[in-house]
Amino acid sequence: MGGYKCPRKATDNQVANMITHTTTHPENRRQKIEQRVREAHFEVDNSLDSFGVKVSPTMITVEGRELAPPNMLYSGNKTLRPSGGAWNMRNIGLVQGMKLSSYAVLNLCDPRRTTEADFFKALVEQMTRHAALVNRATDPDARHAVPAH
Structure with a gap:
């Protein structure tokens, strides 16, 4: 029933079903949108018209191009190219880690x-893994944005 908050996290299967249900090939999405516009008459x-708005029954076509991802330089003079639109920093450090002398969480x-x-420990572990120099002598006073219920 709509309008009610789901108090639990969705299962992996539920998430997969939502993604499958909402994922639409761009051409199919275009066809669905144009069909709905035609149905709206x-x-x-x-x-x-009173707002000076006109709706075309078809989408516009624009020229575009996809740029190749840049090569990224990591520590140890490793050069990697991002794939799938993501920079995977697993087991790779930054070229030059910076010292974080003061920060907030x-x-x-x-x-x-x-x-x-736990949150702060995981954050510091990730920063350290990627060559950030974290000054643990001045750990910030970490707070939750939403207090526990």
Whole structure:
């Protein structure tokens, strides 16, 4: 039933079903949108005219091009090219890690799933893994954005 908050996390199967249901090939999406525009009969409904708005029954076509991803330079003089639109930094450090002498942490995670200490520990582990130099002597006072219920 709509309008109610789901108090639990969706299962992997539920997420997969949502993605499958909402994923549409671009050409199919274009056809669906153009079909809905035709069904709306904007060409005979003059209610948009008073706002100076016209709706074309077909989408515009624009020229475009896909740029090749750049090569990324990591520590150890490793050069990698991102694939699938993502930079995978797993087991790879930055060219030159920067020292973080002062910083703040805003934890937006569900407070029932992780404590501030766990969140901060995982954050520092990731920063250290990627060659950031974290000054642990001045750990920030980490707070949840939403207090636990």
